[in-house]
Amino acid sequence: MKIGLVGTPQVGKTTLFQLLTNLETQASSRENVGIARVPDSRIDALTAMYKPRKITFATIEVVDIAGLLPGQGKKGSEFLNAVRDVDAIVQVVRGFHSDMVPTEDGEVKPMRDVDQIQAELLLADWALLETRFERLQKQSMKGAGGAEELAVLEKFRDALENDLPLRTVELSQPEEAAVRGYGFLTRKPLLILVNVDDSALNGGFPQEEELKDWTGQRSVPLVAASAQVEMEISQLDPEDAEMFMEELGIEESGITRLARAVYGHLGLISYFTVGEDEVRAWTIRAGSSARQAAGKIHSDIERGFIRAEVAAYDHLMEHGSMAALKEKGLWRLEGKEYVVADGDVISFRFNV
Template identity: 50%
Template structure:
């Protein structure tokens, strides 16, 4: 799961990258890549129960792209975004920086790039249509998508059939990717009120975008404290949770992701899968051999395991289920896979 981070110069883009990943500044002109571990209270509780040698959190790969300077020609920051599953645009939330104008500077550029790609492909399809039978579905689909961009509508807001989505996925269109607007403010008071808030919220609602205010520098400082001391400082800042959790929750929701857990004395681990994934697909997330040789999954809900206190009590209560390959995984499932290869 990859998230690309973009923004204008001096808006705190790299501060947000550091908050999410713990990594510092990278060489100028190069995209920084870091891995964010996603805190999960459920995993912490399971780790307390099993006391494993290792606890492994779900992760989010973050790409800190080069800052975008309007008028530079083909934006270099796009190089780090093409393979991203979701995008984060950082805007500086102070009066002098006009957050709404920052937002539109990049979003208009992304829409223009998508429009150009679609227009070029449409022209090629029409030329090929004189010699070979053109794919009518693709032609009408691209015309509809291009028309939407011309009306100022981003493609993530449109309804597409499964077949249409498969066709569009090959183009890696930026305005189809889930987008989070991270408004980076200087102090805790500005998390609730910042310049351009209503304008940004209105645009975000129209374009199916989520806005997440962050005080990246302050939250980074809190994140460096011992975990037992973080709560008091977060309450002083009016925060219920740190930025990585707020961002991860939005990414999971927008990408349709859930977590399942594997437990044992060696390792307690969180795994990320698509909502609707089957037990066999989830097994493949761990190893392809487990997917190929899948026999069954032994499943208990996280809440049942925590409430009863041990796997032995779960079995005694008859709450450990044996599920086949087509079982649809639920968020919070604790699973042991049986397989033979």
Template identity: 50%
Template sequence: MLEIGLVGLPMVGKTTIFNLVTNAGVETSNYQTGKTETNVSMAKVPDKRIDFLSDLYNPKKTTYAQIQFSDVPGLVQGASQGKGVGNQFLDSIRNSDLLVHVVRAFSDPDVLHADGSIDPLRDVETINMELLLTDLDLVEKRIERIKGGKKITKEAAAELEVLGKLKDALENEVSLRQLDLSDSEQEILQNYSFFTEKPLMIAVNTDEEQFKAGDYPRKQDLEAWATERETRLIEVCGQAEMEIAQLPEEDRELFMEDLGIQESGVDRLARAAFDKLGLMAFFTVGEDEVRAWTIKKETVARKAAGKIHNDLERGFIRAEVIHFDDLKTCGSMAAAKDKGLVRLEGKEYVVKDGDILNIRFNV
């Protein structure tokens, strides 16, 4: 399951974004009164293809792809040295697949900014620095531990060499995701989980006026920062979109239209996350269940079968495959088979986004 960690300064709307994508209904004012805990909740990834397949098969169960979101208390400048409380909760997102840095652009005199003014680029750099320093602390402690051992083995020496490379980068304010590490270096580091190594997206939280205008303070500077680091930027109108998400589904379209959006916040965030991580979905269908499965792009059929169950990978024979678009055009699986659109593929077939698979296996 995809796990996303939300980070940012206090009072930037992280919990608002968390509520927007999960409908968790967490009290956003809690963070203003000093509540300190990590919010964790699941978000269903909307998919009109699953909607269609569910209507077609009328299954007992419909399962959408899911994302786990974790919202940690806000970090402040100096968090890596123990200032504030947010740093205490970073371990709860250490295993996240992706970090989303929520940065404030919205103007609201009733919501104080931790640094006294609105400056998205400054805020991004502040959080980035705190994560750099947190990683540097981990690297330095590990180096110290290895050097303090009775004997430095060949493996430990190789680890020291790689850690030294990381230390140099972090001391020069270079995120680990920007390093070009060899396969052997990555293997040495496989048991580590560094924050600045994780894929990063920036969610700019705007007010309605900014969102409709497509502009906010220091937008061009922030875009340049993100482009240089191959970081995805998305804009959200957190408060308004959260309120829309809480409306009955039939009432949302009008308000979304007024705001100028065609996709919900969770739609946009999930799509951006899938793109950033190189993920896609395939489907299984039947009277019992219609289900979306999340896999990496370029996954072969046998590995995709293993996503469903280990036995299907172990005993894989063939996969019956039809693309969703072909099934939708035909209107039924029987009609698709009559037209020869359902085909058999072997274990090395590269699964495409939107493929519908039926695995033939024997164990």
């Protein structure tokens, strides 16, 4: 799962990228691609219980894409290719004031930032749609198939004609499959992160109403955070960081909220494996079966799947140990079709 930090220039993308990826020790070697840890207090609690030699959090791959001003020609196509490559888009918009960092017209207008980039993405989808559309029309006139795709593209055209992003078009599973390969940009999940002044962490940033309306109407998550504050938090030890956040009136760092918003918006959940060797979070799509979840660990476990031994995280915390759960009948054996729940603590039985 790869997310792209996208936006107009100088809004704080690289600063946030560094903060997100510094959390993970094994950063990728390519300069603008890194791995972000998804903070999870359940991992901390399981670690306190099992005292494992190794702790592994869930992660998301993050790409920091160079900022784009509309109409930048070749830079524009590089930008669009980079966006095409990600699974989800986090647009960073500028909500902070600073004389050191100029804006396009001297004003801080996060809603304008949103409009500029989203217009650029809509245009790119128009261009892609037109090329595909013509080709498919010719093909289907010759009776060479493609009718299914063409029908979906017609729906897409209706949306774009009304300036609507393609993610607003509802498709059946086969329809979705027919056009998945195209990589339409406005069909990718979108989140907006507004980078605000430390005084506006709980509201009061420029164009707040407009941003809330825009994101609310489109079911796009909106996260307000301050890259500057995050930087200060990251330099404190945990206790001081907690006090600092209390002073600011926030419970969690913006990085934590962003990572969780992304995870949730992409329909991802975690299950855990525990023991003295390792406590580990595994990322799966919500709705995955026990057998599919096993495949995340190793294809051999998926193939040779026998049973999943499952306990709910909350039960484990409440009763303190697996042994206590067994006594209470809260430790279950589940088959391969069992739908894994967020927070399940699982051990797989399998044949090799």
